[in-house]
Amino acid sequence: AAKKQGGNRFVVYDPNESNVSLERIEIEASLRKAIEDEVLDVFYQPKMNAASGKIIGAEALVRWNDVKLGFVSPAVFIPIAEDSGLIQPLFELVLRKAMIQMKEWNDVLVEKLTVSVNVSAVQFMEARNLVDCVKDKLSLTQFAPELLELEITESALLNNMSETIEALEEFNQLGISISIDDFGTGYSSLSYLQKLPIDTLKIDQSFIKSIDENGSISEIANGIINLARSLKLGIIAEGVEEEYQKEYLIRNGCHLMQGYLFSKPLEAKEFHKFIKDS
Ligand code: C2E
């Protein structure tokens, strides 16, 4: 249970799970410090055009290796950041680091790479703040907005509808792309796909997993690919691990992919090596 403590600070309060709560409070305090000290890392996972074999960009993924807690998974600390008012400062740090880094790489590349940054649904509760922050970081880093993509989940579209639409329209006017992450796992109505300035559907990993070596049909993956095609949206698959999944996706009209088959998320130095070698 989360108990509101003024502002947008939440502290876990559950007398039956005091250990869990203590651990959570410790993670929250350490995370707050890590953000302040700017010691969170950004890893980069290549996004590939699998049909041509060329890299097109990278997804920025936050990494936290704490002196005391050790490596903490985003699956653990992102929900805590979302509940404790830390997700917006975390996003600001990741966005700034990712744009500075990608700009440095792009300065010497002929074919510029895009960078995708994850935005949590709760950040749309303060949509104005989110838009202002993105504008601010763009002008600070002088990063080309056409090369920036924001990955949002369908749940971002469930609350605060009019402010969310306004924010997406502003991003669109700035030239920023919007991708729907984990597509197919949300509960929202699909009508927003026609109304909102959305660029790309990112097929959730679970639907890629169901493509097996016997070439069995993933009805949902195919359905999403066809939906994207008829709505003239871009399509990318995530969690591609096997050659047969890649072949299947290419055969069915999805050329852009991300996954361990191509590369796991890499630290900046390794990613730089990846683009130099490819
Ligand atoms: P996501 O945005 O859907 O990112 C994809 C996740 O799948 C990443 O996990 C990535 O490392 C993992 N992945 C990539 N390829 C494969 C594959 O072939 N197989 C498998 N099994 N996994 C693969 P990661 O980095 O642990 O992040 C987990 C989630 O945490 C992300 O899911 C995203 O929702 C969240 N996250 C990560 N970084 C950030 C961030 O900076 N801000 C926010 N708001 N959320 C973040």
Ligand code: MG
């Ligand atoms: Mg993502």
Ligand code: MG
């Ligand atoms: Mg995803």
Ligand code: MG
């Ligand atoms: Mg996910």
